[in-house]
Amino acid sequence: MSKLIRAAMKLSRLMETARPNPRLPSTFFISPKLFSTEASEPILGSTNDQFLRTPPTGLVYGKLTSITKHTTKSDIINLLEGCNLNLENLKVEYGRSYLPVSMMVEFPSRTVFDAAIRAISRKGRLYNLTKVDKSDWDTHAPYDGKxxxxxxxxxxxxxxxxxxxxxxxxxxxxxxxxxxxxxxxxxxxxxxxxxxxxxxxxxxxxxxxxxxxxxxxxxxxxxx
CATH class of the missing domain: 3.30.70.330 (RRM (RNA recognition motif) domain)
Incomplete structure (x- = not known):
């Protein structure tokens, strides 16, 4: 019987030493799985997520009407000052009798196209600018003064x-x-x-x- 009592007392002492020390911070006993090196799931609304949602920019094409036979490409570049256009961004559309009927314009982005609309409005709306498809731009051959x-x-x-x-x-x-x-x-x-x-x-x-x-x-x- 004394052997059973001594074994029970030894087991009790082992259980006492296995209890967590109340003086240690609670974070000491946090499960190790929280410190895993595996990548965590992305958080919705993060900076990367917003960047991916940013719409891509691209070329936008416009048709400028109400021009005359004396209107030059330089006149349009001066009209749309600040839109960073050059002569290669413009094509003259001619009618069957080869009188100019419009000026096709290639803009670097929709933002610049909108800026051109505002520039025309500020200068009295002498011209009318509308958005067209790239196929309209491709239809007209550039003569470029040659x-x-x-x-x-x-x-x-x-x-x-x-x-x-x-x-x-x-x-x-x-x-x-x-x-x-x-x-x-x-x-x-x-x-x-x-x-x-x-x-x-x-x-x-x-x-x-x-x-x-x-x-x-x-x-x-x-x-x-």
């Missing part, structure tokens, strides 16, 4: 006659196109000619405007 249009070519004129008219000018002979277009004076024959540079196109304008093709006096228009 092409001229000859107005008033005789109906019986041949390609050789046009080439003689352009004698002394350096141009792309494979680009010459002749066609008939309606105008306020009735249908007239035209020729579209492309040049390697703006300077060469301007030289043709200066030297050939009001010149003659056969017996017809022609006018020269630079296309932008």
């Amino acid at each position: 092409a001229i249009l000859l107005h008033g070519i005789p109906r019986n004129a041949l390609m050789d006659d046009v080439e003689r008219t352009l004698s002394g000018c350096l141009y792309d002979s494979s680009s010459v196109q002749m066609f008939v277009r309606p105008t306020s004076q009735g249908p007239i024959r035209m020729a579209l000619v492309r040049f390697p540079s703006q300077a060469l196109a301007m030289h043709a304008y200066i030297t050939k405007n009001r010149g003659f093709c056969l017996n017809n006096q022609i006018t020269v228009q630079i296309l932008y």
